[in-house]
Structure formats: C-alpha cells, structure tokens
Amino acid sequence: MQGMIQNAWLVPLFPLIGFLINGLGWKVLPRKVGGAIGSLSVLASFVVSLLLFFEVRAGGSGTVNLFPFIVSNTLNIPFAFQIDALSSLFLLIITGVGFLIHVYSVGYMAEEEGMVKYFAFLNLFVFSMMLLVMGANYLILFIGWEGVGLCSYLLIGFWYKNHDYTSAGRKSFVMNRIGDLAFIVGMLLVLYCYGTLTYADFFPQIGASGDLVSTNAKEWIAICFFIGATGKSAQIPLFTWLPDAMAGPTPVSALIHAATMVTAGIYMIARSHVLYDAAPMAREIVAWVGLATALLTATIALKQYDIKKVLAYSTVSQLGFMFIALGCGAYTTAVFHVMTHAFFKALLFLGAGSVIHAMGGEQDMRSMGGLGRKMRITQITFLIACLAIAGIPGFSGFFSKDEIVSAAYAHGGLLYAGALLGSVLTAFYMFRLYTLTFTGSFRGTHEQEHHLHESPANMTLPLIVLAILSVVGGYVGMPAVMAPHHLLSDFLGLNGAVVNEAGFLEHFEALHHQEWMLIGISSAVAIIASIAGWAAHRKPRFVPNKGLALAFEKKWWVDELYDAVVVRPILALSSAFDRGAERKGIDGAVNGVGKLVRWGAERMRLLQSGQVGYYLFVMVLGIAVLLAIGFFANPL
C-alpha cells in the first residue's frame, strides 16, 4: 500500500477546498451546508490520515515532492511533504480532534451570524496546521506556522464588533510575530550554517564527521527556534496571549488549545530533536522555562473565576510540562502528552462551551454551581477530563504526566520537585473548577436556572467520544514496569538517538526499580490534591483575595508589567515620533516647501508690472547680458 503516502497531499487538500467553498460563498451558502462542508472536509482528511497512519505503522515512510518552491543557485527548497511516524501521529490528532470540534461547532455556532465564514476560518486553520506538521522542510513548516497565527487572529477576533475581542486577536497576532521573528532568524542561521532547510538533509549533518559548525552556533539555532516556540506554544515570556485568546468562540479555544496551534512549538522541537540533542544548554533553557511557565500559570489558574480562563491557564501550564519533557530529552513523552492533552483539553473546553451555552453566555463560576443535575452528560464527561488532567491513575493524563515527572526526576531533583508541585496545583485547580461548576447549589439568577438544559446531540456526541479517548488514550504509553512495550515510543522511535548519545538510556534503566515509587508518589499527590480541591470548594465563599491569592487572581500582574515595560514606552515613543519626526520633520518639510514657493511667488509677481515698455527694457537688458556672457565666455 505504498501508494497512500504518495497521495498524502490529499490530507491538506480537503480542508483547503472546504475553506475555498465556504470562504468564497459565505454570504450565500446556508448555515447547514457550510457546517457540513466544513466538517466533512476534515472527516475526509481524517480518513486519509488514518490510512497514512496504518501505512506508517507497517513500516512505510516517505517524502512527497510536489513542486520546486524556491530554486536559486545552490539554494533549493522544494514544496514537499514528509510522512513519517511523528507527522502521521500529529495528523491523526489534528484531524481527529479537529473533526469532533467541527461537529460540535455546528451545534454551538448554529445561531451565530457569519457561521459559514467561521467554518471557512476553521478549515483554513486545520489546513495550516497540516502544512506545519507535514512539511518536509522548515519553510513549509513556517508557512503553516504563520497560517495558524493568522487564523488564530481571525478566529479570536471573530466577534469583531466587540472591541476587547478584536484587541485580544491583535495581541495574539503581535505576540506570535515576536516569536516568529526569532524563528526566522533560526531558519536563516540553519541556512547559513548548513545550506539547507530540508529535514532529511539537515539532521544527518549534525554531529556527522564533516560537521564543522560549532556547538555555539547550534545552541543559538536551538534557542532561536525555542523563542519561536514560546510564541506559538505560549511559554514565558510570550504566554499572555493565550488566556486572552478566550475571546473567541469556545470551540475555537478548544481547537487552538488542544489540536492545533499551541502544539506547533512542541512538534517543531520534537521534529528538531537531533538539533536539540546537540545543544544541551538550549535544552536546559527549554526545561527551566517550561517549569517556570508550568508553575506560574498553575498558580494563576488557582484563583481565576472565569471558567475559560482557568482552562486557558491550565493549557499554558500543561504546555510547560511538555517543554519540561522536551528539555529533558524525553521527546516521545512530550508528544505523548500532546496527544492525551489534546483529548482531555478539547473535552474540557467543549464541556465548558456546553456549560456556557446552557448558562446563556455566563462564564463566571461564581454564578454557577449544581449544574450537574441539569446536564448529566456534560458533567460526567467533564469529570472524566478532570480526572485525566489531574493525573488520577487509570486515566490518560496519568500515564503521560507520570512519564514527564519521571523524566524530570532523571534530570534532577529540583526539576522533579517543580514538576510534582505543578501536578499538585493542576489537580487542585481542576477540581476547584469542577466543584464550583457542577456541584453544590445554583448561584445564578432564576432566569438562568430556568434556562438550564443539556446541549443538543451534535454537541454531546463529541464530548462522549473525547471522554472515551481521554480514558483509553493513555494506554498506548504504559510505564515500563506495567507493560513490556511502550507502543508510542516504539512507533515514534524519537528517543533512540538521545538515549544513546547522552547516556540517558542507562539513566532510564536505572530508574526502573524506582519507577513504582515515582508512580506511587505522583498518584498519591494527584489524588490528595484532587480531594483537597473538591473539599476546599464544596461550600464556596467568595471573599476578596488578599496577599498571595490576590497576586494569583491578578495573574501576577504580568499583563500590567508588559504594559508598563513594553506597551507604554512604545506608545510614548511612537507618539513622540508622531509629534517630533512626523509632524515637525516630515510634515514640516513638505509644508515648508509649499510655503517657500508661495512666499517666493508673492515677491516674484511684483516684477510683473504689466507695463509693455518695462518688459521690452528687461528683454533688451537680458539680451545684452547674454551677449556679454557669450562674448566673455568664448572670446573670439
């Protein structure tokens, strides 16, 4: 069945067609048709991705060369797709979770104006993400990278009539651009040092005998790429856009947070793992930035009242965990967590969307409570997702998070302690969220209580599917002490190089006898923290926060800090330039020329007396002068 890989271009083709139809016809297409086209195109891609996946599992992989993209002297960048274990797995996540989100959107956005346009954006989003993971070189990846940035801007600002929402869209775009700049620099460095952007040419050169590029240069390339990843995957210092991205419709949040966009950074680093293996300092930075992000945002999530904000910060925190894994060289683990996270985070967002839908747009958890009685399916699926993300044994999040914590343990005590603290916080805030929303008594208005209802089937069905995946998704990566084979690791085969080179293999082997202990510790803290989260918020009292809690609620004033350090100085600088350079300088020059001409003309016109005799006199004088000049310049 080698043929399927050569037809891999079908995968991005379907969403592209869907985007074109919906995008061009959004004014005339009926809502149902738009939704159907949007969903079916992604479903078609999912089917092709499944075929690809099975072919890759059977041992196939390959590159699809579509056409030469940039050819100039020695530079040759083809428009090519690379299908291997990593990209086929990501394709499955993107199309699978993406399809469920599309189906859910049909129900969620049914009443919205511009729903067909929304599906066009959604399809473009999926298409860009596919380019990103399928590209066989960094440039194709970058096209997708920019594409998801654009689509996130379009979708976050989808309700464009609300000024705050559009500025949230702009914020995400600008912050992404900052990261993108570093990514471009990284790409140019690769091009400068290695003369190619194609993975298949680039990676074998690293560490090969003819590799003359210094470690320093590799470190810088890796750091530049990582800065790009901090933009896309919302890490310190560029993470503040992601919580603001909540301005978009809830399914969009699910798409951005679970299946696409934020996983781009993880994918890129996992794809470049050969580079990161050769750049230990950059990897150390990745790990510590990941830990800092995970902890900082987990504390913020503790005290947020907006249901989507909690989830947003939890996403940033979970991404931090993935970066810890990447930094420890456990690339498979990071990808594993991307996968399980895609399931339960999409489920959480869609569940939150279902809640918001039922509450008539209310997002504040202080006016929720006791929703479980009215929305049984949402409640149960949401509970499963909470259990999964908290890392309760048996659910998917447990396996992936346990791997991350083990990797951190192998790396060092401090990182392990941090990661463990992070998972305690995760469990605590998730059960705070669950308890405040679904248990206890209702705290909203009577009208809202009357309005409460379970969502329609096309919204609950994706919830159920995702709930099942959130449970079973983890069993592809069981710890070595429980199962002989780590299916995902066998499939991806990413860690091989790292393990041998950096001596991690022995490290991991040595860990095996401690593994039960690690599993025990992380299970115990997850369970205790979950129960604590439930118990602490069973009878909630909402008092104004003080001290540290206020810092959590106010998000550590990071936005205010950026505002003071970056935004205001830039605004001040630009208004100073506006007043100084623009108005006085450029405008002054242009107006000055005009004024000079006017002033000169006023004086020159006095010469025009209108007296013919005078003109004649001047003419004669002029001729005499010309004659004199002619005579003295060229003497006979």
Next chain:
Amino acid sequence: MPTQYYLFLALAMFCIGVMGTLMRRNAIIIFMCIELMLNAVNLLLVAFSKMYGHADAQIMVFFIMVVAAAEVSVGLAVIVLMYRKVHSVDINILNRLKH
C-alpha cells in the same frame, strides 16, 4: 568702400532701433524700430558677405526678410485689433494682464 563704414552704419541703425523700442510709447513706431534693427542686421550680413566673397549670408538675408514680412503682417494685425479695442496704440495703456 571699406567694410567698416557699413559696420558703423549698421551699428547706428541698430542703436536707433533699440533706443526707439525702449523709449517710444507708440506701438507702430516701436514696430518700425524693430524692423530697423532687423535691417541693420541684414546690412551687416550683406556687408560681411561682400567682404568674404561668400553668398551664404545673403541667402540668410532673404530668410530674414521673409520672416520679417510674416512678422509684420501678424504684428500689424495685432496693432489694428488693439486700436479697435482701446482706440489707442499707446503701449502703456495695455497693462490689464497685470491683474
């Protein structure tokens, strides 16, 4: 006859023409002064032509005469029109373009 006599005569004619153009106010007289200058030049050309024994300059003279004739016809027409308009040929009256 020596050539310089012609030169002096032409110079005198030209100067009279220039001065007349500058000093008189009557448009017809100014016109005649311009003709005088043209003819001074013609005289000069013929004189030099004779001196060098070349006929080239005399051909030039014919051209000047033709151009002068054309100019006179246009110029006189302008003066006639001007007279019809303002009943005068005094050039100092014609200063309306100033405004």
